[in-house]
Amino acid sequence: MLTQQEDFKRSTRLGDLVPGLKKSGQYLIGPCPFCGGRDRFNVKMTDGGDLWVCRQCGDGRYHDAIDFLMRRDGLTFAEVVGQSAAPRPTAAPRPTAAPAPDLATPPADDWQWPALIAAAECADFLRGDSAAAGKVRAYLRDNRKLTDNTLQEYMIGFNPAGRMVGDGCWLAPGVTIPCMVDGALWYVQVRTTAAARAEAVDAGRKLDKYHALKGSKLGALFNADTLIGARAVFVVEGEFDAMVLSQYVPRDVAVVTMGSAGSLPGNTWARYFAAVKDIILLLDDDDAGRQALARWQKKLPRARAAQLPDGSKDVTDFRRNRGNLVTWAGAVLRGETVPADVGPQSTQAAQDV
Numbered sequence: 001m002l003t004q005q006e007d008f009k010r011s012t013r014l015g016d017l018v019p020g021l022k023k024s025g026q027y028l029i030g031p032c033p034f035c036g037g038r039d040r041f042n043v044k045m046t047d048g049g050d051l052w053v054c055r056q057c058g059d060g061r062y063h064d065a066i067d068f069l070m071r072r073d074g075l076t077f078a079e080v081v082g083q084s085a086a087p088r089p090t091a092a093p094r095p096t097a098a099p100a101p102d103l104a105t106p107p108a109d110d111w112q113w114p115a116l117i118a119a120a121e122c123a124d125f126l127r128g129d130s131a132a133a134g135k136v137r138a139y140l141r142d143n144r145k146l147t148d149n150t151l152q153e154y155m156i157g158f159n160p161a162g163r164m165v166g167d168g169c170w171l172a173p174g175v176t177i178p179c180m181v182d183g184a185l186w187y188v189q190v191r192t193t194a195a196a197r198a199e200a201v202d203a204g205r206k207l208d209k210y211h212a213l214k215g216s217k218l219g220a221l222f223n224a225d226t227l228i229g230a231r232a233v234f235v236v237e238g239e240f241d242a243m244v245l246s247q248y249v250p251r252d253v254a255v256v257t258m259g260s261a262g263s264l265p266g267n268t269w270a271r272y273f274a275a276v277k278d279i280i281l282l283l284d285d286d287d288a289g290r291q292a293l294a295r296w297q298k299k300l301p302r303a304r305a306a307q308l309p310d311g312s313k314d315v316t317d318f319r320r321n322r323g324n325l326v327t328w329a330g331a332v333l334r335g336e337t338v339p340a341d342v343g344p345q346s347t348q349a350a351q352d353v
């Protein structure tokens with residue numbers, strides 16, 4: 001007969017709670033969810049349950065799953081074991097191990113390679129000295145509030161004309177935004193140009209404002225890698241907002257997005273939030289945003305909500321109107337009242353490209 005504590009240790013798999021771990025014999029090895037790195041977090045799988053050690057931030061000894069959750073959530077031993085016991089009726093037959101989570105996989109390599117090359121070519125084009133590239137850089141700088149560093153870091157590019165990539169995948173004209181996690185390319189989003197959308201209408205077709213490269217796996221967590229070792233994270237509605245806000249928060253604060261308000265993180269992505277103590281949801285203050293907020297909080301009960309000052313549609317809009325994101329984010333992270341003078345201080349509308 002297992003005690004509640006033994007049962008808990010056996011049925012809690014650290015591989016389900018920590019992202020980026022790779023199997024090596026009876027070990028799982030990867031970045032530490034508390035302090036980052038590449039291979040300093042080691043999990044030993046034993047009959048009595050998983051044990052973990054971090055060579056960087058640990059004390060050099062192996063600890064169990066209960067210790068992991070105590071540290072991650074700032075809970076006591078009794079709280080961790082009690083929490084786990086509450087929803088599980090003792091009369092029901094107990095599984096000896098939790099079922100393996102259903103994990104998503106990135107697109108196949110024969111999509112990833114040509115897609116990555118195309119994204120890199122678009123990034124080269126955007127850095128080039130053509131008039132078209134200059135116009136798009138000005139739009140991204142003045143209207144999207146993205147610095148040259150950010151464009152470089154995220155490999156943002158511009159595709160001047162529709163083209164085929166790899167095995168018949170169409171890449172729309174526009175600003176290209178690749179999403180890479182743990183070395184894999186999940187999608188290439190394209191913010192299409194007004195000219196391309198007008199041209200499509202003339203040809204009797206419809207082209208949306210966002211049209212991802214065919215074969216992309218949308219619904220991946222943009223910026224997921226930055227969650228490893230982060231102390232806090234802002235969840236925003238789209239890639240542009242994520243890139244803007246990341247420019248103004250401390251290095252150990254992540255900004256991520258599922259690409260839209262309605263998209264929730266599945267098992268693959270929920271793990272990335274595992275060790276982050278402070279999860280801040282920044283979703284639009286409208287019906288869709290409020291519904292999304294409730295669903296996120298059901299999935300990640302530790303998450304709290306934040307709002308931008310009145311009159312700001314989103315992070316980009318706030319910054320475009322000279323809102324002070326450093327002061328705003330600092331106050332939100334400390335849980336303080338946001339000072340009234342953070343803005344917005346103007347009412348400049350969004351431009352198109």
Ligand SMILES: [Zn+2]
Nearest residue numbers: 032035054057
């Ligand atoms: Zn560590």
